Amino acid sequence: MDRIAPRFARYEPLRHAGELMAGMVSGLDRKNCWTIAEHRGDTTPDGLQHLLARASWDADAVRDDPRDYIVDAFGDPGAILVVDETGDVKKGVHSVGVQRQYSGTAGRVENSQMAVYLTYAAPRGHALIDRALYLPRSWADDHDRCADAGIPADKRGFATKPTLAVTLIDRAVAARVPAGWVAGDEVYGADPRLRAAIRGHGLGYVMAVAANRRVPTHAGPIRVDALPALIPAHAWQTHSAGAGALTVNEFRRLFDALLLVTHRTLASLLAWSRWRRRHQYRARQSQYRQREHQ
Structure with a gap:
């Protein structure tokens, strides 16, 4: 405070x-x-x-103060700015921006209020640093309704969720928030203006796109779901997602070791035994930590 x-x-x-x-x-x-x-x-x-x-x-000044605190606490030049939306299910029709729309929180179309958020994810921690309320066209085009709800005149224009994401990223860059990447789901990955804005700030990005999106290659445009077939098998690598309950990885390794490998040496068996014990220990430790927080 x-x-x-x-x-x-x-x-x-x-x-x-x-x-x-x-x-x-x-x-x-x-x-x-x-x-x-x-x-x-x-x-x-x-x-x-x-x-x-x-x-x-000043709500915007109060918004910026925690952001600066977060950057001071665990700012990192390799941090990731994550854009995503969330919805709050509402009963009435008076909350600003409320209408029947798809809410990922509810997993279906609901009477809800939507907002786009910017999360700062760094090696030492992650936290929300910005937000923008989504105002649907049903609200933006109804000036009397906006006035009755107390929405300032300069906040009544319609903006898509990717456009709101651009605003959040612009603000972070203007405030010199250290970051190297932007991440988002398909809603944001499909917008070329958002991707262009990110590149304009000199940031990299990793975003989801629809399977049927076509991307340029040396062989011409191709659907993204067809790209993996063009990558040779030797180019793929398996990486750990980090310490934790790696039971899925352990199962896959066990399947490969028992069913796919036909010739095993003593050294390989010992290596597999060490790997199994190490990841079983990690899984148990992760389970204990989860129980402590329940």
Whole structure:
């Protein structure tokens, strides 16, 4: 809270901001002003509602303060900026941007509110550093509805999710957030303007695309799902995803060792035994850590 304290001119909004943050990271099943206020022992949510609807404070400046803290804590020039969206299922029709749309959180079309987020992923940690609310055309084209909801005039334009991702990446680069790569799913990998913007910042990217997307090669355009067949078998390598419960890797190695290899020397058997014991130990340790956090 010390980082964001200068953003509030009065103590009361700052106190309510701290209460709101504590409620958002609590174990409450539903998190809104009413449930958080009750969790805090307050009889009404008036203080939290005043903070969000009428109090004077700079939300964008408060957004940037944790980002700077995260960069100070574990910034790395090889870090990855991950763009992704998430949805919050809503019951009513008054939450800004709400409409029936596909929500990955629900796994189906729901009455929901969508936002695009930017995650900073570095070797020493990862955290969200930015966000942008998605305003569907049904909202952006309805100026009266936007005005009634209190959306500032300069925030009412329609922008696709990849366009919002460009804005988030631009802000990170402008703030000198150290990073080397951008990652995203098919929603973002399919947008050429987003990919061009990333290249313009001198960043690499790894993004999913649809299997039927055609990409240029020396032999001409070809579908991406046909590319693996063009790569010779000796060019493929197997890499560990890191320490953890490597039971799938162990099963594959066991299958290869027992069913595919017909001639084994004593040295190879000893090597396999050492490999199996090492990864069984990792699997057990990972399981113990998971139990500790349950």
